[in-house]
Amino acid sequence: MTLLTRAPVRCAVLVALLVLLFAPVPIPWRVLVLAGAALVWTRVEAGTLAPLGLGRHGWRATLGWAAGLFLAGLISGELVQPAVARLFGTPIDYSGYGALAGNADAALRLLGYALTSAAIGEEVLFRGFLLHQLVALLGPGTAARRGAIVAAGALFGAAHYIQGAPGMLSTGLFGMLLGWAWFRSGRNLWALILAHAAIDSYGIAMLYLGRYA
Numbered sequence: 001m002t003l004l005t006r007a008p009v010r011c012a013v014l015v016a017l018l019v020l021l022f023a024p025v026p027i028p029w030r031v032l033v034l035a036g037a038a039l040v041w042t043r044v045e046a047g048t049l050a051p052l053g054l055g056r057h058g059w060r061a062t063l064g065w066a067a068g069l070f071l072a073g074l075i076s077g078e079l080v081q082p083a084v085a086r087l088f089g090t091p092i093d094y095s096g097y098g099a100l101a102g103n104a105d106a107a108l109r110l111l112g113y114a115l116t117s118a119a120i121g122e123e124v125l126f127r128g129f130l131l132h133q134l135v136a137l138l139g140p141g142t143a144a145r146r147g148a149i150v151a152a153g154a155l156f157g158a159a160h161y162i163q164g165a166p167g168m169l170s171t172g173l174f175g176m177l178l179g180w181a182w183f184r185s186g187r188n189l190w191a192l193i194l195a196h197a198a199i200d201s202y203g204i205a206m207l208y209l210g211r212y213a
Helices: 007-022 030-046 059-088 104-138 142-158 161-184 189-208
Strands: none
Touching (some): 007 030, 007 104, 030 104, 059 189, 104 142, 104 161, 104 189, 161 189
């Protein structure tokens, strides 16, 4: 639809998305609701979800990218996050996730939320939709892509404010890596969703086992 591809409309949509995403008011299943709206908007705009990265991609490439990003996520969690925490002189705050150590019911509930709202919702919003809209506004050049990756990564980090400054910085940097992978893989959002799901599953398992406090 031509109207939806106009720059003022794209800008208005991005502003509305950010306002709703960061509004200090309770919105049940906020990320999933916004992700659903993004899917509908893109389907109307382009007639397909391929611009988000939900088109057809080979399963070998998808699994390869997912595995690589999962390993990168583990490295980030074991090396980058502690380094960032030392830089700030304060540990990453995991207290907002509740007392999960040894609590199987709570861990399973969080896992269900992570596999839907985080793995699917966040990837649709922060990678698929946000990057698609930003490059449509900024252009297809390398500089535009880099700018979109940095902006989307910064917003992704800000959305994880519950983890404190070290967590936001670490998450933002990893979000930039995911943004790069989205472009590099030919907009393969399936791979990013799988990687995100695996990383969060690992993290919740560590919380359950009491590794993170």
